[in-house]
Amino acid sequence: QSALTQPASVSGSPGQSITISCTGTNSDIGGYNYVSWYQQHPGKAPKVMIYDVNNRPSGVSNRFSGSKSGNTASLTISGLQAEDEADYFCSSYTSSSTVVFGGGTKLTVL
Amino acid sequence: EVQLVESGGGLVQPGRSLRLSCAASGFTFDDYAIHWVRQAPGKGLEWVSGMSWNSGTIGYADSVKGRFTISRDNAKNSLYLQMISLRAEDTAFYYCAKDATPGDSGSYSFDYWGQGTLVTVSS
Numbered sequence: 001q002s003a004l005t006q007p008a009s010v011s012g013s014p015g016q017s018i019t020i021s022c023t024g025t026n027s028d029i030g031g032y033n034y035v036s037w038y039q040q041h042p043g044k045a046p047k048v049m050i051y052d053v054n055n056r057p058s059g060v061s062n063r064f065s066g067s068k069s070g071n072t073a074s075l076t077i078s079g080l081q082a083e084d085e086a087d088y089f090c091s092s093y094t095s096s097s098t099v100v101f102g103g104g105t106k107l108t109v110l
Numbered sequence: 111e112v113q114l115v116e117s118g119g120g121l122v123q124p125g126r127s128l129r130l131s132c133a134a135s136g137f138t139f140d141d142y143a144i145h146w147v148r149q150a151p152g153k154g155l156e157w158v159s160g161m162s163w164n165s166g167t168i169g170y171a172d173s174v175k176g177r178f179t180i181s182r183d184n185a186k187n188s189l190y191l192q193m194i195s196l197r198a199e200d201t202a203f204y205y206c207a208k209d210a211t212p213g214d215s216g217s218y219s220f221d222y223w224g225q226g227t228l229v230t231v232s233s
Contacts, residue, residue, distance in 0.1 A: 036217075036218075036219040038155070038220075045205060045223040045224065045225055045226060046155065046205075047223075048220060048221050051217060051219035051221070052219065057210070057221060089154060091155070091157070091219075093217075093218040096169075098157060098169050098170075098171060099157035099218050100157065101154060102154070103154050
């Protein structure tokens with residue numbers, strides 16, 4: 001199972017919006033609505049920001065939103081803040097009954 | 111408060127074995143699938159294995175199939191990962207993670223994670 005494809009890095013200024021893409025195949029993202037997004041700060045465990053494509057857990061800011069079109073999922077962060085600077089990983093359930101992650105995207109807040 | 115605490119990591123020689131444990135608290139353990147996810151230092155996340163609430167559904171990544179065995183003891187609120195024939199490429203932090211959705215299907219989304227235990231495979 002190949003990893004999902006994410007850009008290695010994205011950046012934005014405070015207050016701006018950014019979008020991180022996550023591309024898979026019909027056997028993962030395109031076939032199921034089990035896409036999640038995780039935020040990870042250095043030395044910390046990952047934290048789920050979005051699950052089931054576009055659902056936000058309680059306690060997660062509504063500045064974070066998720067979507068999916070075909071084999072590509074996206075995470076959008078609006079009103080960028082300094083504390084959003086972190087690594088972001090997407091994941092998807094697959095037709096092999098496994099989970100595949102993306103390679104991760106480093107978000108820099110300028 | 112939900113807590114997941116991993117233990118059992120350490121330095122091990124290639125070809126040897128190790129057993130990881132994950133102690134859970136703060137939620138009804140036998141309602142949820144629990145998973146192992148690993149992360150090599152400075153690298154991305156890799157799902158390793160997952161087990162449903164009743165042990166009826168088990169999955170493994172191709173990279174560990176045949177070498178790792180997941181199990182759980184609902185009476186002890188604990189998850190385990192038995193690892194044999196360890197390789198250098200198994201070196202990573204190993205996290206246990208709770209599925210966000212209770213029941214048979216789960217969502218394969220992980221809403222709580224432990225802090226991880228480091229496994230280093232080296233001679």
